[in-house]
Amino acid sequence: MKKLFYIHIYSLLALILFSACAKMGSPDGGWYDETPPKVIGASPADKATNVKTKNIKIYFDEFIKIEDAQNKVVVSPPQLEAAEIVGKGKYIDIKLLDSLKENTTYTIDFSDAISDNNEGNPLGNYTYSFSTGEVIDTMEVSGYVLESENLEPIKGILVGLYNNLSDTVFCKEPMLRVSRTDSRGHFVIKGIAPGSYRIYALQDADGDYVFNQKSEKIAFSHDIIVPSSRPDIRQDTTWVDSLHIKSIEQVPYTHFLPDDIVLRAFTETLTDRAFIKSERKEADHFTLYFTYGNEKLPEIKGLNFDANNAFVVESSEKKDTVTYWLKDTALVNQDTLRFDMTYLKTDSMGVLQNSTESLEVLSKDTYVKRMKRLEKEQEKWEKAQKKAKEKGEPYDSIRKPEPLIFNISAPSMLDPDKNIIFEFMKPLAKVDVSKIHLYAKHDTLWYRSPFAFDKLENRRYQLRGEWRPDIEYSLEIDSAAFQDIYGLVSIAQKKGFKVKSNDSYSSLFINISKYNGKQIIVQLLDGSDKVVKEVITNNGLAEFYYINPGTYYMRMIVDSNQNGKWDTGDYGKDLQPEAVYYYPESIECREKWDVNENWDPEERPLYLQKPGKVTKQKPDKEKKIKNQNAQRASKLGIQYIAK
Secondary structure (H helix, E strand, C coil): HHHHHHHHHHHHHHHHHHHHHHHCCCCCCCCEEEEEECCCECCCCCEEECCCCCCEEEECCEEEEEHHHHCCCEEEEECCCCCEEEEECCEEEEECCCCCCCCCEEEEEEEECEEEECCCEECCCCCEEEECCCCCEEEEEEEEEEECCCEEEECCEEEEEEECCCCCCCCCCCCCEEEEEECCCCCEEECCCCEEEECCCECCCCCCCCCCCCCCCCCEEECCCCCCCECCCCCCCCCCCCEEEEEEEEEEEEECCCCCCEEEEECCCCCCEEEHHHHHCCEEEEEEEECCCCCCEEEEEEECCCCCCCEEEECCCCEEEHHHHHECCCHHHHEEEEEEEEEEEECCCCCCCEEEEEEEEEECEEEEEEEEHHHHHHHHHHCCCCCCHCCCCCCCCCCCCCCCCCCEEECCCCCCCCCEEEEEEEEEEEECCHEEHHHHHEEEEEEEECCCEEEEEEEEEEEEEEEECCCCEEEEEECCCCCCCCEEECEEEEEEEECCHHHEEEEEEEEHHHHCCCHHHHHHCCCCCCCEEEEEEEECCEEEEEEEEEEEEEEEEEECCCCCCCCEEEEECEEEEEECCCCCCCCCECCCEEEEEEECCCCHHHHCCHHHHHCCCCCCCCCCCCCHHHHHHHHHHHCCCCC
């Protein structure tokens, strides 16, 4: 009997142990733990007043973990010396390293960083607060931060309040209360005292909560924020699983306002001008790089060569990159070029002044390397000719010079509103337009077709024709039509293409009557948010022709300074970036269709405008309980009722 008693005891212990393992979700198929961790206490207590300690402990009913505390957990007021936040088993240990401010509410917003250690069940958005004075401030404000140029949600940018309403406080003092945006660009600033505030956003580069570097992304608003609240009702839905609703309840809550603040963030243009570097990847040219451009290009004074008339000079659109092509082949063969460069540089007072720097530019492709490469190419050519001669095949006794290589962008099916683009590897010394011929086929006969040949920028040219729908064209270029500065000439080329029929296209007409009389830029976008077509108009009507069938999206820029492009803001000049709006739906264009749309860009809030399919910053997947027990019950063919 005694032996049998012990056997029963051991069996019972084994059963208890097995059940405990099953509750933790072990691989044996037992039931999973689907209960999120619960806060069972804190020291000091949550919402405690007259707190003097900087060490806080928050206790839970089970083992927990904290995910990415550095980015997800926000302490407000902001801490210049980052707080130490560590998960330790069943509690979180928080050490505030900054001095505590008197009569101030502190909030520690954990967002969704806390979950249980076994199954990862999320606690949900959790905020702990205390006050160093007699009162806990409980007001909240919320909204969104978007990229001003394309309305992309900005993740992880700081948003802060000041009760000092001065325009200069953003550049002088740390933010009073802060939050950080989530993946939707959404923020909630908590623990606010009643009063009036100004709001800002800052991509803080140096951790001082002050805008002091022009490279920092910012947003500002002149609106005065006055927090308020009202009782309200929301609908809470509880799910059995991803398909079945357990219950829908009307839940009273405190609705904090404003909750629809929109900040349009931008980076100021870095106008300070300084020299960055020089580079000579190939022997025939070198490039100078600057932080900002200027219409007055640098002056070059050669120290070991004569710089007079030595270059063909090319500059980028913004004049911040300048390339010097060496016209003389003797200079190309000189591996080291020494010269003085005089250019306009921003001094410590922010004024452009002449500055001279001595530079030594070395070719990465040296003369010796090039000669060895040419020697190998010559040997290879000679072997090929000798082999051809031995076989009795045609061969050359003198090697022909390399031809001038260039690219022609001429698709086989051309849109009537596009042109043919020529791109050359080296600057041209000569263009003989008489050796360029364009023919159009009418019925069965070919006729000369008029065209113009224009230089676009640097080494890009454009051939413009009177393109007629459904007509075949032949572009024929004689040899020696082009010659570069090193004497290389082009060989004959021929390209055939056809202009597509009008029946292949759609047309789109957008009526934006609210902006009649203002200059706006309306852009038709593809599925990757890239501009396909662009119209500048001031009569409130945007007309797009020759649209290939497909799905498109649309963006509008209010061109306030009428320079034909979007411009960023400037905080020092109290200048907001130019306003941008998105048409909130996709636009389907089909062959032979005319699409007409009316659009009020201000009808929807900015944060609801950009269609999800062209939004690159996708929302993070929401942390949810996995409902593994429901899935297991379904497999076992039994009904599962969630607790």
